[in-house]
Amino acid sequence: MSSDITRLTLTGVAAAIRRKKLSSVEVTRACIAEAERVQPRINCFIALEADEALKAAKRADLALRRGAKLGALHGVPLAHKDMYYRAGMISSGGSKILRDYRPSVTATVVERLYGAGAVWLGRLNMAEFAANPTGHNEHWGHCRNPWHPDHITGGSSSGSGAALAARTCFGSLGSDTGGSVRGPAAFCGVTGLKPTYGRVSRFGILPRAWSLDCVGPLARTAADCARLLRVIAGEDARDATSAAEPVPDYERDLKRTIKGLRIGVPTAYFYDGATEEVKAAMRASLDVFRSLGARVIEVAPPDVQRLLALGTLINQSEASAIHSRWMQTRPQDYSAVFRGRIEAGFFVPATRYLEAVMLRSRLLDEFVQAVFAKVDLLHTPVTPAPAPTIAATDAKTAGDVLRLLGAITRNMRPLSYLGIPAASVPAGFSKGGLPLSMQLAGRPFSEALILRAAHAYQSVTDWHTRVPAL
Amino acid sequence: MREKLTPNTIRGYAREVANVSVPEERAAEIAPEVEALNSAVLDTAARLDLNDEPGQFPLALARNRYLRGKTR
Numbered sequence: 001m002s003s004d005i006t007r008l009t010l011t012g013v014a015a016a017i018r019r020k021k022l023s024s025v026e027v028t029r030a031c032i033a034e035a036e037r038v039q040p041r042i043n044c045f046i047a048l049e050a051d052e053a054l055k056a057a058k059r060a061d062l063a064l065r066r067g068a069k070l071g072a073l074h075g076v077p078l079a080h081k082d083m084y085y086r087a088g089m090i091s092s093g094g095s096k097i098l099r100d101y102r103p104s105v106t107a108t109v110v111e112r113l114y115g116a117g118a119v120w121l122g123r124l125n126m127a128e129f130a131a132n133p134t135g136h137n138e139h140w141g142h143c144r145n146p147w148h149p150d151h152i153t154g155g156s157s158s159g160s161g162a163a164l165a166a167r168t169c170f171g172s173l174g175s176d177t178g179g180s181v182r183g184p185a186a187f188c189g190v191t192g193l194k195p196t197y198g199r200v201s202r203f204g205i206l207p208r209a210w211s212l213d214c215v216g217p218l219a220r221t222a223a224d225c226a227r228l229l230r231v232i233a234g235e236d237a238r239d240a241t242s243a244a245e246p247v248p249d250y251e252r253d254l255k256r257t258i259k260g261l262r263i264g265v266p267t268a269y270f271y272d273g274a275t276e277e278v279k280a281a282m283r284a285s286l287d288v289f290r291s292l293g294a295r296v297i298e299v300a301p302p303d304v305q306r307l308l309a310l311g312t313l314i315n316q317s318e319a320s321a322i323h324s325r326w327m328q329t330r331p332q333d334y335s336a337v338f339r340g341r342i343e344a345g346f347f348v349p350a351t352r353y354l355e356a357v358m359l360r361s362r363l364l365d366e367f368v369q370a371v372f373a374k375v376d377l378l379h380t381p382v383t384p385a386p387a388p389t390i391a392a393t394d395a396k397t398a399g400d401v402l403r404l405l406g407a408i409t410r411n412m413r414p415l416s417y418l419g420i421p422a423a424s425v426p427a428g429f430s431k432g433g434l435p436l437s438m439q440l441a442g443r444p445f446s447e448a449l450i451l452r453a454a455h456a457y458q459s460v461t462d463w464h465t466r467v468p469a470l
Numbered sequence: 471m472r473e474k475l476t477p478n479t480i481r482g483y484a485r486e487v488a489n490v491s492v493p494e495e496r497a498a499e500i501a502p503e504v505e506a507l508n509s510a511v512l513d514t515a516a517r518l519d520l521n522d523e524p525g526q527f528p529l530a531l532a533r534n535r536y537l538r539g540k541t542r
Contacts, residue, residue, distance in 0.1 A: 362517055364531070
C-alpha cells in the first residue's frame with residue numbers, strides 16, 4: 001500500500017531504495033498518490049510535478065541498477081516551499097506578482113539536494129513572499145492543517161509543514177526569517193531546524209530579509225533533518241554571508257549520549273501567555289530529558305522583548321527595501337496582510353536600522369554569556385498555544401496583523417535576531433488533537449547538539465510518528 | 471524628551487520621502503508601531519562603541535561557537 005511506503009522516514013526510505021527493497025519509482029508513485037488524495041483538503045502544493053518526478057525516479061532506479069555512485073538522498077522524493085530557484089522554472093514566492101517568474105539561476109541548496117540524488121516532487125504552498133506566520137494565502141488559497149483542516153498550518157513554510165505531516169514527501173526546505181520553519185513544523189507536528197545564520201547558503205532563494213534569512217530543513221524526524229542539513233550546509237562562494245565553518249557529520253553525532261547535557265528552562269518571557277496544556281507538555285518533555293540523563297537548570301535570558309523589537313525592525317526595514325519598487329508601482333497586487341508585515345519599515349530611519357544591526361554582536365555576546373555559559377541548550381515552547389483556526393487569524397486589514405499574529409512568533413523571532421540555531425520538535429498533542437512542540441536552541445553552529453538532543457528525545461517518544469487522519 | 475510620532479508625520483514622510491501611499495487610518499496604526507521599534511533601538515544604542523560596525527556579526531557568531539574553549 002502506498003501509505004505504508006509514505007509512512008517511512010527519509011533515512012528509512014533512502015536505505016530501502018539503496019538496498020533495492022523499494023524502487024524510487026514505487027516511492028515516488030506513492031508520494032504522488034498521497035499528494036493527489038490530500039491536496040483537495042489541505043492545499044499544500046502549488047504545483048505537483050508528477051511527470052517530471054517519475055522521470056527523475058526512473059533515472060535514479062537506472063543509476064542504481066548500473067552500480068553508479070549514490071548520493072545520500074538517492075531516489076528520495078522531496079518538495080519545497082515555492083521560493084527555491086531553478087533556472088528557467090517558475091518560482092512564485094506564493095505571490096501574485098511573481099506568479100510567472102522564471103529566475104535565471106538555480107539555488108545552491110537545490111543543486112546540492114539534487115546532486116545527492118533527490119527527486120523533485122513539486123512546489124509547495126507558502127505565505128506571500130514568506131511574510132505571514134499563519135499559512136493564509138489569498139493568491140494561491142490557504143494551506144490547511146492536516147490535523148484539523150479548519151486550523152492554520154503556521155507559516156511562512158506552510159506547505160512544507162502540511163505536506164510532511166500528510167506524508168506526501170520525505171523532506172522539505174523551508175526558510176526561517178522569524179520562525180517560518182519552526183512555526184509550521186510546530187503546528188503540523190513535524191521536526192524543523194533553523195540553522196545558524198550563514199550555515200546554509202541563501203544563493204538563489206527569494207529574499208525576505210537578508211540579515212535574518214536562514215534556509216532550514218523540515219522532516220519527520222531529527223535524524224532526517226540531520227541527513228538534509230549535511231547535504232545543504234557549508235560555505236558557498238555565491239553567498240557572501242555563508243560561513244566558512246566545517247560541516248560536521250550530523251548523523252554520526254546522533255549516536256552520542258546526552259547524559260550530563262544541561263538543558264536550560266527560561267525564568268522569563270518564553271512562557272508568557274502559554275496555555276496550561278502547553279506548559280504540561282513542556283514539563284513532560286523535560287521529564288523525558290531527565291530520564292535520559294540530562295540536567296534541567298533554570299536560566300534568566302536577558303531582555304528578550306528588546307531582541308524581539310530589534311529583530312522586527314531589521315526584518316521590516318529590509319523587507320520594505322526589497323519590495324519598495326512594487327510597493328510604489330503595484331501596491332494593489334500585495335495582500336493587506338503582507339503590507340501590514342512590512343510597511344513600518346518605510347518609516348524607520350537608516351540610522352536606527354544600522355544601530356539595530358550593529359547591536360546584534362553585543363546582544364549575542366550578552367545572551368550567550370547569560371544563557372549558554374550555564375546550559376548547553378535552551379528549552380522553550382515554540383508557540384504559547386496550539387494552532388488557532390483559520391477564521392480566528394484571518395487578518396483582513398494591515399492593522400489586524402500585529403493584533404492577531406504577534407503571539408505566534410514571539411518565542412522564535414528573538415532567536416532569529418541573535419542568529420542562533422533552533423529546532424522545533426513534536427512534544428505532545430492538545431485535547432483538540434493539535435500538535436504541541438518544544439523549541440531547542442543552542443550556541444552558534446551547535447546544530448549537531450540540537451539534533452542529537454532531539455533524536456534522543458524521539459528515540460523514547462512517539463509524538464513524531466503519529467499520522468493525521470485525512 | 472522624545473515627542474510622539476504622529477500619523478501626520480507618517481503620511482508626510484510617505485508622500486515626501488518614501489513615495490508610498492498610506493491612508494490616514496493606516497498611518498494611525500503605523501505611527502505607534504514605528505515609535506515602539508525606534509524606541510527599542512534608541513534605548514539600547516548607547517551601548518554601541520565608536521568602532522562597532524554592521525559587518526561584525528559573522529565574527530560574533532564564530533567566536534560564540536567556542537564558549538569555554540570547546541563545543542559539547
